[in-house]
Amino acid sequence: MSTLPGSPFFHYQDGQLFVESVPLHSLAQAYGTPLFVYSKAALGSALDAYLAGVQGRQVSIHYAVKANSNLAILRYFAQRGCGFDIVSGGELLRALAAGADAARIVFSGVGKTQDEMRLALQKGVGCFNVESLAELHTLNAVAQSLGVQAPVSLRVNPDVDAQTHPYISTGLKSNKFGIAHDQALAAYRLAASLPGIAVKGIDCHIGSQITTGAPYLDALDRLLDLVTAVEAEGIALSHIDCGGGLGIQYQDEQPPRAGDLWAQILTRADARGFGQRHFMAEPGRSLVGNAGVCVTEVLYLKPGEERHFCIVDAAMNDLPRPALYEAYHAIAPLSQTPAAGVQGQVYDVVGPVCESGDWLGRERHLHVRQGDWLAVCSAGAYCMSMASNYNSRPRAAEVLVDGERHELIRARETFADLVQAEAGQGSFSTNQ
């Protein structure tokens, strides 16, 4: 292997794993492990892949903050002209702190609170993707109380099978997301009648880690049918948000390239007479997933009766995808030259957390000894952003590499930080 899966910016040179021009072992030495390392060139190349397919067309890219919400990464996408897709007040403030244009933020999610609605209206977000009638009524009331109108798209559940892991499928009838396709027209009539609501567009999202184009086209067709029906009633829709998370290569997946996928989507839109509309995309994983790795140190090798364990210092709290979805992440050595006398062995790579579900990779053939470093690959999306302090473990540090340079973009938490957050709390109050 000369590059990591899906990540040409992580490559071996003279047997050492580099990110761009920086050897990863130098970063592990400088910052300790576990350490998330991102490549700026990889972020740029992933975004360019989208832009290549939409050149000259009205398509705006709204980076889904949930995939990786580090401020430096948000700042990069803001500087490159992206809008943002957010799902909480926290993500809103992070995007704004990174320089986002509020008008280019779309606010998704089935459970927006009134506080979040108020904050988003005060900050001037571009669109609320509303997911239920109850939410529509609440948003209407909150907007009226502020004397404004809330810009709204209805998120329609197209009932399309994205053929992905059931936990990350979002566009099936059985999922909690969106308004059922056959109730959407009535919902638009209602939205158009509410004084605190300004109807702007239509939205759908069908799932994440999608590796074929067909579900996007099915969802688009269903959405365009609705656009026709809604506009026939005099309700204009100025944008069409085609959400659905394009997959990345973790192992041997071969998802379409972002540009090719969007070329297909636009060709279908053209064929149906909607090519001149403003389209939106909400990619997360495909912009950041293969732009990062998690570097971890081998703490102990533990031969077992049935399995051999390679115990590393990263765990399910740092990188929860394997434990949550049995997801595969390639695991690669930082040095391809094993120390003299080290035999290859098949290991389960596991973390220190007290759960048998705390594994990062199963049955991996590795030549390792205690103290070696490994890279858990494709760790740029839904790793640090889903990290927790479980087992009171401090969160890892994050570094961004740009050519020969690197910067620490999030410092490692310390054990003391974990205690500090609750200092002075915990004295019971009474009602007397």
Ligand SMILES: Cc1ncc(COP(=O)(O)O)c(C=O)c1O
């Ligand atoms: C509404 C919405 N937008 C955007 C995304 C980002 O998806 P992905 O990271 O797969 O590109 C998701 C996640 O599935 C989502 O639910």
Ligand SMILES: N[C@@H](CCCC[NH3+])C(=O)O
């Ligand atoms: N957290 C999921 C993706 C969720 C997408 C958000 N709707 C993953 O790691 O694959």
